[in-house]
């Protein structure tokens with residue numbers, strides 16, 4: 029099956045081969061610890077920083093929950109800035125750990141509006157922390173986190189950013205963007221197997237943790253154990269194999285001009301789709317890692333299209349939340365990206381719509397080939 033999903037993405041065979049290695053006991057071998065630290069250093073290159081970064085074993089969601097558990101104290105007010113499914117999800121973690129979640133809700137089809145947020149903060153800025161999502165994978169939006177985090181910083185509010193589907197695809201400069209806590213995962217643009225969450229902390233974020241009055245109410249989710257303790261870098265047995273796979277995936281990503289590659293494939297995909305009459309869900313701030321397309325007239329539910337494509341050996345994503353059956357999504361993420369994969373995608377979409385008796389304007393395959401020619405020099 030060719031995987032062009034919005035995550036988990038396809039994985040290169042060399043990455044999977046590395047995963048089959050079993051070379052040592054990671055708990056006892058000091059050389060393994062050195063290797064592990066070198067993988068952390070590679071990860072930092074993706075986000076252009078020297079700031080403290082570490083990995084947590086688990087799906088990326090574990091880093092979202094752990095960030096609230098480690099940074100927030102009971103009773104604190106947290107601003108939940110959201111314009112999509114994942115952004116709204118922070119509320120649950122905040123309330124579970126006894127915080128007060130205050131919502132700033134944006135339009136789900138547009139990037140967070142900075143001047144609205146400015147107005148909001150002028151009226152109310154009594155927050156220790158604010159949460160947000162970099163790339164809202166369900167909507168296909170990438171928020172301008174540099175402007176948002178810098179604005180928050182001017183009020184002394186620490187930012188927690190879910191960039192699970194941004195890091196490795198979108199340009200990120202952790203320090204320049206004024207981010208305090210950056211969270212990511214292995215299975216999106218990095219194209220390693222699912223199971224590793226990545227965390228990066230600013231000095232201010234570490235200070236907030238060290239000045240807590242109450243203890244962090246968890247062992248596994250306690251950030252301190254990963255960077256500031258005798259237990260660091262891993263307070264439990266690490267998955268040796270997953271880290272080999274991650275190392276190889278990072279090598280492959282860093283070998284490419286990965287920001288440019290994602291941007292170009294995103295532009296080509298959007299232009300191909302729009303030239304055939306499709307309407308994109310995001311009206312602005314369109315993501316470079318995922319494109320969300322509104323189902324054309326005549327397609328009653330997304331599953332019908334996905335099922336047809338699976339029979340052709342192709343997997344794409346449907347929507348999430350309220351738009352689950354109303355859109356389809358293409359992940360131009362990490363190892364999904366190649367000329368052959370995208371040619372196959374657009375050819376299969378043409379065939380699928382024909383078989384489903386859905387009329388589209390022209391041919392996606394032809395549009396893709398034409399658009400690709402325009403960008404060829406730049407890829």
Ligand SMILES: *Cc1c(COP(=O)(O)O)cnc(C)c1O
Nearest residue numbers: 035088089114163165190192193
């Ligand atoms: C994929 C993703 C996550 C992790 O969620 P899963 O659905 O469990 O993979 C978290 N945040 C964002 C923005 C994501 O795209």
